[in-house]
Amino acid sequence: xxxxxxxxxxxxxxxxxxxxxxxxxxxxxxxxxxxxxxxxxxxxxxxxxxxxxxxxxxxxxxxxxxxxxxxxxxxxxxxxxxxxxxxxxxxxxxxxxxxxxxxxxxxxxxxxxxxxxxxxxxxxxxxxxxxxxxxxxxxxxxxxxxxxxxx
Numbered sequence: 620x621x622x623x624x625x626x627x628x629x630x631x632x633x634x635x636x637x638x639x640x641x642x643x644x645x646x647x648x649x650x651x652x653x654x655x656x657x658x659x660x661x662x663x664x665x666x667x668x669x670x671x672x673x674x675x676x677x678x679x680x681x682x683x684x685x686x687x688x689x690x691x692x693x694x695x696x697x698x699x700x701x702x703x704x705x706x707x708x709x710x711x712x713x714x715x716x717x718x719x720x721x722x723x724x725x726x727x728x729x730x731x732x733x734x735x736x737x738x739x740x741x742x743x744x745x746x747x748x749x750x751x752x753x754x755x756x757x758x759x760x761x762x763x764x765x766x767x768x769x770x
Contacts (some may be wrong), residue, residue, distance in 0.1 A: 625680060625683060625741060626680070627677055627678065627679060627680070627685075627741070628677065628678035629641075629675055629676070629677055629678075630675060630676045630677075631674060631675050632674050632675060632676065632715060638654050638656055638673075638674050638675075638732075638733060639654055639733070640675075641653045641654075641673075641675070641739055649740050650688060650738030650739060650740045651738060651739045651740075652690065652735040652737075652738050653673055653687075653716070653718060653735065653736060653737045653738060653739055654673065654732075654733050654734060654735055654736070655671050655672070655673070655718075655730050655731070655732060655733065655734050655736045656671075656672040656673050656674030656675075656732065657671070657672065657730065657731065657732040658732070659732075660729050660730065660731045660732075661729070661730045662727050662728075662729055662730075663699065663720060663722045663727065663728045663729075663730060664722060664727050665722050665723075665724055665725055665726060665727065666721075666722065666723075667721070667722050668702050668719060668720070668721045669719070669720055670717050670718070670719050671717060671718045671719075671720060671730065671736055672715065672717060673715065673716045673717060673718060674715070675715065675716055676713060676714060676715055676716065677708065677712075677713075677716060678713065679708065679709070679710040679712075679741075680710060681710050682710070682743060682744055683710055683741055683742065683743055683744060684707050684708060684709055684710060684741075684742055684744050685707075685708040685739045685740065685741055685742070686705035686706065686707060686708075686739070686740045686742055687701055687703075687704070687705060687706035687707070687708065687716075687718060687737050687738075687739055688701060688704055688705045688706075688737065688738050688739075688740060689701045689704055689737060689738075690735060690736065690737060690738055693736070697722075697724045697726075697728050698722060698723035698724030698725070698728075699720055699721070699722050699723070699724065699728050699736075700720065700721060700723060701718065701719060701720060701721075701737055702719045702720065702721040703719055705740075706718075706719065708739070710744070716739075718736055718737045720736060720737070
């Protein structure tokens with residue numbers, strides 16, 4: 620299967636100290652790991668939300684977005700996750716990418732410069748064209764909501 624790629628322009632602003640470009644860590648990974656750009660370690664207390672610098676900006680092509688998602692190991696082992704998961708970076712945003720983490724664990728979690736704190740997934744975007752109607756078509760499920768289809 621041919622791998623599809625899209626070029627993304629990237630600017631490193633990590634205060635003169637090298638950080639790795641967000642990158643894929645396996646041949647078929649869908650997410651690029653993102654590193655924290657910190658001057659010193661940050662101690663994320665249990666229950667705390669903090670917005671972390673990454674030290675870079677992107678220019679995403681129109682028709683795409685980047686979703687910011689948790690790293691599964693941080694979430695499963697420590698309860699550290701992306702608070703607005705998935706976060707969205709729109710194609711017209713040009714500011715620094717920052718990652719909002721929350722510590723849902725019971726212990727303080729230390730984030731160091733260069734720690735991989737999230738992953739980014741490039742996703743095609745389709746915009747909806749809403750049309751006002753008086754009624755919607757019927758389905759077997761109907762208006763059944765949360766838990767309606769069972770366990």
